[in-house]
Amino acid sequence: MGRRLSRHRRVRRRGAVLIHMRGFAMYVLRVVGVKKYFRSDMSLARREVLHGLSLHAQAGEVLGFLGPNGAGKTTTIKVILGLIRADSGSVTLFDRPVGDERSMARVGYLPETPYFYPHLSLGEFLGFCGALSGMGGAQLRERIDAVVETVDLSAHRDKRLKTFSKGMLQRAGLAQAILHDPDLLILDEPFSGLDPIGRKMVRDVLVDLKKRGKTIFLSSHILPDMESLCDRVCIIREGVIVKCIGLDDLRKLGEGRVEVTARRWRPDMLGGIRGYVESKRETGEEVFLVVREQRFVRPVIEHLYDNGAEVLEVANEHCSLEDLFIQEISRPGARTKEEKKEETHVFTGF
Amino acid sequence: MHTIVAVALNTFRESVREKILAIALLFGVILMGSSVFLSPLAVGAKQKIVMDVALAAISIIGVLVAVLLGGTLVHKEVDRKAIYLVLTRPVGRPAYLVGKLAGVVAAVVLVFAVMTGVMVAAIALGAGGLRPAVFASVYLSLLETTVLCSIVMLFSTFTTPVLTTFFTLCLFAAGSLSGDLKVFASKFGGAGMKIVTELFYYLLPNLKVFNLRHEAVHGLPFRAADVLLATLYAAVYSAVMIYFACLIFKRREFR
Numbered sequence: 001m002g003r004r005l006s007r008h009r010r011v012r013r014r015g016a017v018l019i020h021m022r023g024f025a026m027y028v029l030r031v032v033g034v035k036k037y038f039r040s041d042m043s044l045a046r047r048e049v050l051h052g053l054s055l056h057a058q059a060g061e062v063l064g065f066l067g068p069n070g071a072g073k074t075t076t077i078k079v080i081l082g083l084i085r086a087d088s089g090s091v092t093l094f095d096r097p098v099g100d101e102r103s104m105a106r107v108g109y110l111p112e113t114p115y116f117y118p119h120l121s122l123g124e125f126l127g128f129c130g131a132l133s134g135m136g137g138a139q140l141r142e143r144i145d146a147v148v149e150t151v152d153l154s155a156h157r158d159k160r161l162k163t164f165s166k167g168m169l170q171r172a173g174l175a176q177a178i179l180h181d182p183d184l185l186i187l188d189e190p191f192s193g194l195d196p197i198g199r200k201m202v203r204d205v206l207v208d209l210k211k212r213g214k215t216i217f218l219s220s221h222i223l224p225d226m227e228s229l230c231d232r233v234c235i236i237r238e239g240v241i242v243k244c245i246g247l248d249d250l251r252k253l254g255e256g257r258v259e260v261t262a263r264r265w266r267p268d269m270l271g272g273i274r275g276y277v278e279s280k281r282e283t284g285e286e287v288f289l290v291v292r293e294q295r296f297v298r299p300v301i302e303h304l305y306d307n308g309a310e311v312l313e314v315a316n317e318h319c320s321l322e323d324l325f326i327q328e329i330s331r332p333g334a335r336t337k338e339e340k341k342e343e344t345h346v347f348t349g350f
Numbered sequence: 351m352h353t354i355v356a357v358a359l360n361t362f363r364e365s366v367r368e369k370i371l372a373i374a375l376l377f378g379v380i381l382m383g384s385s386v387f388l389s390p391l392a393v394g395a396k397q398k399i400v401m402d403v404a405l406a407a408i409s410i411i412g413v414l415v416a417v418l419l420g421g422t423l424v425h426k427e428v429d430r431k432a433i434y435l436v437l438t439r440p441v442g443r444p445a446y447l448v449g450k451l452a453g454v455v456a457a458v459v460l461v462f463a464v465m466t467g468v469m470v471a472a473i474a475l476g477a478g479g480l481r482p483a484v485f486a487s488v489y490l491s492l493l494e495t496t497v498l499c500s501i502v503m504l505f506s507t508f509t510t511p512v513l514t515t516f517f518t519l520c521l522f523a524a525g526s527l528s529g530d531l532k533v534f535a536s537k538f539g540g541a542g543m544k545i546v547t548e549l550f551y552y553l554l555p556n557l558k559v560f561n562l563r564h565e566a567v568h569g570l571p572f573r574a575a576d577v578l579l580a581t582l583y584a585a586v587y588s589a590v591m592i593y594f595a596c597l598i599f600k601r602r603e604f605r
Contacts, residue, residue: 038605075605081438084603101440109438115430117360119367131356132439176435 027095028184028215029057034079034089036072036239049075050239052089057184057217062210064230065219066321068329072239073219074112077188080217081109093184105133108182112189112219114173118162122153122172125161126179133180147175152201166193174202178209185209186217191225203229227321235328243328253319258291261313262304269307273300290317353441354449361423361453362460370418371457378411378465386472397473398567404469405487405563408462412495413522415461420454420502421514433604444596447503451592454499462492486577487566493584494560498522500591501555507599524550525557555587 036050050072057063067073078084080091082099093103116125123144130140148154151171156164164172170193177185190206191199199222206229209216220226226233227247234244257278265287270280273289276296281288287309291297301311365371385403390396424447427433436446466488473480501521505514524531528551535547559580565572 078604081434083434083437084605101442104438105440107438109434111431111434113431114435115432116435117364117432119364120360124363128356128360129435129439131359132353132436132441134352134440136352 026058027056028059028061028093029055029063029080029217030090030092030095031055031076031080032090034076034086034091036075036079036084037087048239050079050086053236053239053241054089055234055241055244057215059183059215060210060213061232062206062216062218062230064226064233064321065217065236066221066223066226066233066325067236071236073236074188075239076236077186077217077219080186081107105180106183108177108180108185110173110177110185110187110190112192114169116161116169116172116176118160121158121160122148122164122175123157125172126176129176130179135180143179143181147179150178150205151175167195167198170194171198171201174205178205182214184215184217188219189221190218191220191222199225223320223322223325233321233324235325237329242331243324245324247321250321250324251318253324257317258294258297259313259315259317260289260291260297260300260304260311261315262287262289263310263312265304265309266307269304269309272307273303276300286312353439353445354452357436357441357446357449358452358456361450362456364423365419365454365457366460368419371415371461374411374415374418375461375464378407378461379468381407381411382465382468382472386475397479400472401469401484402563402567404465404472405484405491405566408465408469408488409491409494409563411461411465412458412491413498415458416454416495416498416502417515417518417522419457420451420499421506421511421518423454424450424503424506425511425514428604431604437604443599443602444592447507447592447595447599451499451503451588454503455496458495458499459492462488462495481566481569483562483566483569483572486572487562490560490562490577490580493580494557497555497557497560497584497587497591500588500595504591504595504598507595507602521555522557525555526561528554528556529558556583559583 032054033052034050034054035048035052037046037048039046053072053076055063055065055076065073065076075084079086080093080098082091082104091098093100094106096103117128120128126144126147127140130136130143135143144157148157151174153168153171153175156168161169161172170190174187174190177187187206190202194202203225206216206218210229216229218226218230230247232244232246233250234241236242263285265282265285270277273296276291276293276299277289278292279290289300291300297314301314304311382400382404385400385407388399427436433446437443466485469484469488470480473484498518498521502514502518505517509517531547531554532551535544559576562572562577564570
């Protein structure tokens with residue numbers, strides 16, 4: 001065991017991908033069939049908020065967690081962290097059940113609306129967080145210096161947190177999450193309240209962590225950032241994972257298709273090229289034609305020119321995360337409020 | 351142990367930076383100071399008045415600090431979600447509660463130390479002598495406050511600060527009279543009444559064991575064994591309260 005632990009530390013120092021270690025958990029995070037019911041305070045009826053949710057994150061992976069407001073993202077995160085209990089199903093972190101102190105020591109968490117201790121200075125706050133993670137002495141002081149610099153708050157180290165702006169608190173939150181150099185980071189809306197410079201700083205920190213082989217579970221509504229950072233995304237809707245897809249696979253979804261933008265478009269022009277065009281979108285004078293295959297681009301352009309249209313742009317089409325998100329969220333099957341109400345169960349078990 | 355110390359230190363820091371602690375301390379010092387100026391009115395019992403008021407002030411301020419400070423600390427952390435940062439680290443919920451209790455008790459110790467210092471100065475100002483019973487009385491008041499802190503901690507795991515304050519003050523009143531309850535039942539009650547009162551007698555904290563003020567003020571002898579027994583009682587009662595607090599807190603969800 002001792003040999004394994006020392007090897008673990010060596011590998012962590014090198015920043016290698018931990019998946020290659022012998023005996024190391026393949027899944028850093030595993031959620032299987034989790035159901036969660038909430039009961040309103042004054043009623044016996046209970047509402048199912050997570051419907052047998054399953055997902056996993058592999059070592060070194062950046063997993064994006066997307067969903068509209070109220071879909072169950074924060075509830076899922078709280079179940080993963082043991083802040084609330086799953087009514088059924090299982091959650092494991094580093095192959096250990098949720099709440100195990102050995103696995104929790106390897107987790108860093110940034111809550112959605114971080115509230116820190118206003119009576120503490122940033123240095124005192126990070127000292128407290130480090131002590132809770134079992135750090136101390138010179139090692140803790142060095143780490144505090146390093147993370148304060150990483151989040152660009154060195155000048156504010158001795159200031160009380162009650163004087164911090166929302167963006168500064170968010171950065172302080174990130175600092176406490178990475179302080180103990182965790183293997184798994186769970187970040188709930190890490191870009192919230194940040195200005196563009198702050199957003200870039202957080203993105204750079206996450207890119208660096210990704211390079212160092214850390215596993216990141218990232219929940220955010222900022223889709224371009226998610227698209228640039230994540231290896232894979234899972235979309236949750238009404239307590240169910242509706243889609244999990246790798247970003248490489250997502251990009252392949254639109255591969256081969258080309259979008260042609262043209263001006264002076266007339267509806268009768270579509271007649272000669274209907275078989276080549278997959279979809280058409282008009283905005284004022286302009287038209288956006290998605291051509292099915294590369295080989296159809298030339299005849300489409302020639303047809304447009306011959307009929308008096310002006311081609312403005314020809315670009316390779318790819319499916320963006322935003323397209324996928326909107327497609328999955330607006331897909332028929334979303335339950336109405338009345339249907340959700342009918343799904344509430346009367347609590348009878350004691 | 352490491353995490354308990356960290357939580358306790360943070361709680362202590364938070365407590366001493368709370369305005370309520372400074373206000374309670376100021377109130378206690380003013381109360382004791384007033385006794386110095388009013389004591390000449392009691393001819394021949396000047397020192398007794400100063401001592402009586404000072405010991406009562408220490409006890410009252412201790413109770414107020416325990417209830418007002420302890421009652422809000424856990425609730426505030428849960429309500430503002432600061433507790434997420436603690437419980438998502440390798441910190442067991444029992445360790446968190448024990449740390450919280452230790453931090454509040456440390457703040458109470460600070461209050462007692464300051465007030466005892468003021469009391470000693472007030473007595474010395476009147477050229478009076480300090481008896482060991484005075485310090486024993488302060489120590490027992492501290493134990494009483496520790497028991498109340500543990501009761502506060504129990505209530506704060508499942509109810510609001512207002513109800514925590516109310517329930518703790520009720521228990522404080524009932525605990526101060528629990529000895530009389532037993533005497534009353536043995537003299538006037540039937541068999542059924544006796545069982546009920548006995549049950550309450552053992553369930554409620556018997557705070558009378560922490561009251562040595564009469565002996566301290568009047569210079570009466572006291573037994574060191576009673577102080578030791580009171581220490582043991584405070585330790586066991588507080589441990590039981592924290593045990594039940596942990597049982598409740600372990601089941602609690604943070605939505």
